[in-house]
Amino acid sequence: xxxxxxxxxxxxxxxxxxxxxxxxxxxxxxxxxxxxxxxxxxxxxxxxxxxxxxxxxxxxxxxxxxxxxxxxxxxxxxxxxxxxxxxxxxxxxxxxxxxxxxxxxxxxxxxxxxxxxxxxxxxxxxxxxxxxxxxxxxxxxxxxxxxxxxxxxxxxxxxxxxxxxxxxxxxxxxxxxxxxxxxxxxxxxxxxxxxxxxxxxxxxxxxxxxxxxxxxxxxxxxxxxx
Amino acid sequence: xxxxxxxxxxxxxxxxxxxxxxxxxxxxxxxxxxxxxxxxxxxxxxxxxxxxxxxxxxxxxxxxxxxxxxxxxxxxxxxxxxxxxxxxxxxxxxxxxxxxxxxxxxxxxxxxxxxxxxxxxxxxxxxxxxxxxxxxxxxxxxxxxxxxxxxxxxxxxxxxxxxxxxxxxxxxxxxxxxxxxxxxxxxxxxxxxxxxxxxxxxxxxxxxxxxxxxxxxxxxxxxxxxxxxxxxxxxxxxxxxxxxxxxxxxxxxxxxxxxxxxxxxxxxxxxxxxxxxxxxxxxxxxxxxxxxxxxxxxx
Numbered sequence: 001x002x003x004x005x006x007x008x009x010x011x012x013x014x015x016x017x018x019x020x021x022x023x024x025x026x027x028x029x030x031x032x033x034x035x036x037x038x039x040x041x042x043x044x045x046x047x048x049x050x051x052x053x054x055x056x057x058x059x060x061x062x063x064x065x066x067x068x069x070x071x072x073x074x075x076x077x078x079x080x081x082x083x084x085x086x087x088x089x090x091x092x093x094x095x096x097x098x099x100x101x102x103x104x105x106x107x108x109x110x111x112x113x114x115x116x117x118x119x120x121x122x123x124x125x126x127x128x129x130x131x132x133x134x135x136x137x138x139x140x141x142x143x144x145x146x147x148x149x150x151x152x153x154x155x156x157x158x159x160x161x162x163x164x165x166x167x168x169x170x171x172x173x174x175x176x177x178x179x180x181x182x183x184x185x186x187x188x189x190x191x192x193x194x195x196x197x198x199x200x201x202x203x204x205x206x207x208x209x210x211x212x213x214x215x216x217x218x219x220x221x222x223x224x225x226x
Numbered sequence: 227x228x229x230x231x232x233x234x235x236x237x238x239x240x241x242x243x244x245x246x247x248x249x250x251x252x253x254x255x256x257x258x259x260x261x262x263x264x265x266x267x268x269x270x271x272x273x274x275x276x277x278x279x280x281x282x283x284x285x286x287x288x289x290x291x292x293x294x295x296x297x298x299x300x301x302x303x304x305x306x307x308x309x310x311x312x313x314x315x316x317x318x319x320x321x322x323x324x325x326x327x328x329x330x331x332x333x334x335x336x337x338x339x340x341x342x343x344x345x346x347x348x349x350x351x352x353x354x355x356x357x358x359x360x361x362x363x364x365x366x367x368x369x370x371x372x373x374x375x376x377x378x379x380x381x382x383x384x385x386x387x388x389x390x391x392x393x394x395x396x397x398x399x400x401x402x403x404x405x406x407x408x409x410x411x412x413x414x415x416x417x418x419x420x421x422x423x424x425x426x427x428x429x430x431x432x433x434x435x436x437x438x439x440x441x442x443x444x445x446x447x448x449x450x451x452x453x454x455x456x457x458x459x460x461x462x463x464x465x466x467x468x469x470x471x472x473x474x475x476x477x478x479x480x481x482x483x484x485x486x487x488x489x490x491x492x493x494x495x496x497x498x499x500x501x502x503x504x505x506x507x508x509x510x511x512x513x514x515x516x517x518x519x520x521x522x523x524x525x
Contacts, residue, residue, distance in 0.1 A: 068454040070461020070471050152454040154471045155461055161475065163450030188450045190472075200450070200479060220479075 054139030057097050058168060060089050063146025071155035080159065081149055087112070087189055087196040088147065088164040095130040096142075096168065096183070103136035113198045114190070117220050121201075125218035128205045131170070131181065140172040162196065163188040177210045264463060266371035266378070270346055270364050271468035286318040288519030289362045292350045293436065295415070296342050299369040307342030307349045309415065309432045312357060314519030317480050323521040325511075326433040326493040327353060328425050332501040342366070357512050359519075363469070363477070371463075372415075373408030376439070378459050379446070381407050384414060384438045392417040411435060426493060433491040440486040447482040490521055 062081055067074050094106030105122075109130070113121045127133050145167045152161040163186060170181040184204040189196035206215040295309030310327035329339040333352050341352035350361040367375065376382050384406050390397040396409075397417035406414060415435050421427035446452040453475065461471050494512075495505030514523045 066451055066454075068451075068458040070458050148451070150451040150454050152457055152471075160472055161450075161454065163454070165450065186450055188453075202449075219483075 054141075055101070056141040058092065058142045058144035060085055060092065060144055060164075060166065061146050062149055063166075064148045066148070066150040067153070068150065069153040069157060071153060072157045074151070074153045074157050074159075076149070076151050080151070080162075084149060084151075084162040084164060084189055084196055085147060087198075088166075088187055091185075091187060091198065092144075092168070096170075099130055099132040100134060100137050100140050100170075100172070103132075105130050105132055114192070117198065117200075120218075120220065121198075125201075125203070125220070128203045128216040128218035129201065134172065134179065134181070134207070137172050137174065140170055142168065142170045144168045159191065161188055161190050161199065174209070180208045182206045182208075264374070265465050266374045266463040267365060267367040267460075268346060268465040268467065269460075269469055269474070270350075270366070271473070272347060272350055272361055272364060288314060288316040288318075290314050290354070290359045290519065292346075292353050292361045292364045294342055294346055294349055294364060294366040295372060295432065296366060296368050304343045305366075305368065307339040309429070310339065310349070310353055311433055311436060312353055312359070312361070314359070314515055314521075315480060315484070316519040317483070319518070319520060320484050321488060321520045322481075322484050323490045323492065323515060323519065324433055324436065325357065325515060325521075326429040326491065327356070328429045328493070328496055328502055330425055330500065330502045331356065331494070331496055332503055337501055358516050359512075369412060373412050374463065375459075376406070376408035376411045378463070379439075379443065379456070381405050382411055382435070382439045382442050384411065384435055386414070387434075388420070390414065390417050390420050392419045394419050426496065430491070430493045433493065437486055437489055437491055440481075440489070444482050444486050447478060453478060492521060 062085060065076050065081065067076050090108070091112050094109040094112060098104065098106035098109070105126075110118050110122050121129055148165045150163045150165070151159055154160045165184075165186040168181075168183040168185060170179075170183075172179040172181065182205070184202075186202040187198050188200040190199040191197075200220045201218065202220075203218045204215065205217075206213055208214075291313045293309070293311040293313060294307045296305040297308040298305035306329070308329045310329060311324050312327065313322060313324045315322045327338065329337065331338045333341070333356050338352055338356060339349075342349035346364040346366040349366075350364040354361040382405070383403055385403050386399040386401055388401055390399040392398075392413075395416035395418075396413040397420070399414065404410070404414075415432045416428070417431070418424045418428040443456065446456060457471055457475055457478070460474055464474075466474075492511070495508050496502035497505050510523065511521065514521045
């Protein structure tokens with residue numbers, strides 16, 4: 001199937017607000033500068049762009065699709081792929097982007113997970129699953145590999161699980177030096193009502209600053225039998 | 227017209243020959259992979275707990291799975307439980323123990339393996355009664371299903387610990403690790419003539435084969451894609467009774483959260499004779515197994 005791209009604004013809302021405020025301030029200063037003297041040099045678009053580029057978040061794209069079925073052969077429709085990709089993007093926004101921008105995971109972070117996983121996802125596994133340990137930073141750039149999408153259908157051909165696997169890298173300037181973060185993220189989703197919920201995960205996160213590496217891993221295992 | 231008749235006759239004759247050949251192959255015990263939905267094994271859930279979809283009524287509680295290899299094959303009916311292994315799983319401890327039950331072990335005045343001729347559920351009740359644990363799941367596979375499953379996962383690496391040269395089972399192996407197809411794995415698991423202790427050693431070998439298979443599957447189960455492939459294989463080829471694909475997924479996540487190298491494989495102590503009684507230490511072994519699904523007292 002063809003590539004599926006979820007289009008979303010490159011700027012997150014806080015970044016857009018900062019840009020708008022900056023632009024307003026610039027315009028205001030320019031309006032008050034009519035003294036007859038040589039006008040102050042206007043803030044250039046280039047400078048605004050440079051500030052915006054300091055926060056660059058990744059938008060996930062589908063790379064490959066691997067359909068498996070316990071019943072009839074299946075095809076993964078673009079709408080299904082988009083829904084799963086959207087769920088993975090929500091995780092990215094809440095677990096990775098929100099902490100870097102605000103210092104805290106997104107308000108909807110816990111709700112992304114199956115209730116049985118929420119305790120570990122928000123506590124013991126949070127260091128691997130989120131960037132909360134990094135905290136709020138002034139700027140960062142991020143890039144993501146295309147997502148490998150796997151889907152499992154039951155004996156009737158209905159989708160029961162979908163998994164996204166992708167690597168994510170972040171480059172974050174900090175007072176202690178440049179922090180490079182690498183995430184290997186595999187999320188397994190299952191349908192929950194009208195959305196997809198994280199039913200399992202395997203995540204490896206490494207953080208390198210000045211040659212010192214810290215690696216954390218998290219893997220959800222079943223704790224209860226069916 | 228005559229040309230058409232000749233052509234039709236040729237097509238029909240070819241089809242009949244092909245069907246006859248496949249039927250003969252099936253009768254001789256060969257695996258005939260013509261139907262993708264062929265049943266390789268049966269998985270049955272037992273002891274449903276009322277009011278809670280949990281095996282023992284509590285999250286993380288230990289549970290027990292009986293693995294049965296039955297001897298049903300073309301020309302041999304009855305489906306006796308010739309390979310009997312009960313796996314205790316403790317999700318909270320991430321540990322498990324497998325007890326190997328020799329097929330000739332006495333139970334209620336008869337060999338324990340006859341229970342499977344009634345049903346896998348009856349076999350589970352017998353083995354559960356012998357050991358003293360409630361069996362929550364029983365997985366039953368016959369010769370053809372076993373070979374197909376092993377072939378379906380691409381064969382299995384088995385550590386052979388002693389020479390095997392047995393014309394009855396077709397097991398010809400030197401010590402060391404061998405990558406086995408389904409047929410060769412079946413021969414390995416059936417060989418008993420090479421050993422003075424006959425079925426006792428064979429039972430232990432079957433347990434080792436199962437753990438070697440788990441190690442291999444464990445490698446495949448380290449990604450969602452691998453998990454989905456295995457579940458799809460099971461879904462297409464397993465007869466599921468009281469359990470669905472999603473349940474198998476959860477079971478798999480539990481099973482493969484346990485390091486296969488840490489699973490103890492213990493053949494239960496038995497006496498000599500045609501119908502084997504329980505040997506010394508069996509009672510203590512079962513008690514240790516029963517309390518949390520894990521045997522701590524023996525290696």
